Amino acid sequence: MDLGVKKDAQDLAALIARVAGRDRAAFAALYRLTQAKLYGVVVRIIQRRDLAGEILQEAYVRIWERAADFDPAKGSPIGWMATIARNRALDEARRVQPIALEDMPDGFDPPGEDVDPLSSRQRSESLQALMRCLETLEPEKRQILLLAYYRGASREALAKRFDRPVPTIKTWLRRSLADLRDCLSS
């Protein structure tokens, strides 16, 4: 089930505000509502299940510690929580598996490639804007960028997978990101 709907976002934001007030019951409720989502974020980057569970736990400890920093005006609750989980997962991935793309499944399908127009009502406005901007990128460059996001793939891993020199990947990523920024602010 997608948590991107506005009502859900308001509920989560209210829970996070209570968590900031050190409310353990609210924390338990927040965990129940978001654990599968955040585990989904982590396990795409950290394939080892034992490590992924550990990272998930650490992410929730951070969410507890930083709940007071969450600002609903600056983004969605799930985006904020996912960012915390992603950063933990990325730090760990760079620590334990410096170059790990051999086991990246080929069947990976970035959502950018198959956006369902009917489900767009289920997506937040900020996601819709981001998707529109992603669609302005060339398909291969978009896929590289999304692979970096979803799998935490490093430039080196991407270079290997797309059979391009590392500097090319770096240039493409940076160009794509700059294009996205410009598109989002226009």
Add this chain to the structure above:
Amino acid sequence: MSLSPDDDLAAAEYALGALDPAERAALAARRQREPDLDAAIAAWERRLAPLAETIAPVAPPRDFLAEIESRLDDAASANAVVVDLTRRLRRWRAGAIAAGAVAAALAIGLGLRENMRASLPHEYVAVLQKSADQPAFVVTVNIETRSLTVRPVAAPPQPDKAYELWLIDAKLGAPRSLGLLKQNAATASDVASYDPAVVENATYAVTIEPPGGSPTGKPSGAPVFVGKLIPTGP
């Protein structure tokens, strides 16, 4: 924003997660000192965050809530001291106070907390440092539960190396490894297999090792940070 375009794009790649370990660690260290860079990374994280909505949920292999809550309980007792210490250490460094004063002030800081922590008689803290003005890790030990937590305070990033923690005590003979330390987060370890008197009186030392830890099971070189436990309770 006074950030160079190149740094802004480095921030973008950091937020995206595409940097290699060395660059990621270097940027993580810089953002601690450079508010503009920190803000740029946060801005990029916000730009990309909506993508999280598109990630399909995956049910965790089991329910972690109880474990997380017990970590929060541990943190609640340990963090009060560590957060406080971290804050003090930052302030002292900023003020460039004479090195020896730091150790003295630490002891005073811990002493002040004793009254508040009467219910936690088994908590010990060690500050692992190179010299008195360069604290790198804070070790918290609960003798009763024999649990040990190590938090990085200002350990310089070691992108292609690992920090390994050792327990050193004459009774043990050779130094015993307590495992590798995370560079950006707390590391939990346990010392349950050791005599509490050893845990309490031992020297805690950190060496720099290859990424997987010392290949020989013994420290590869001299410790870069050392410290001993100080009781925080009565």
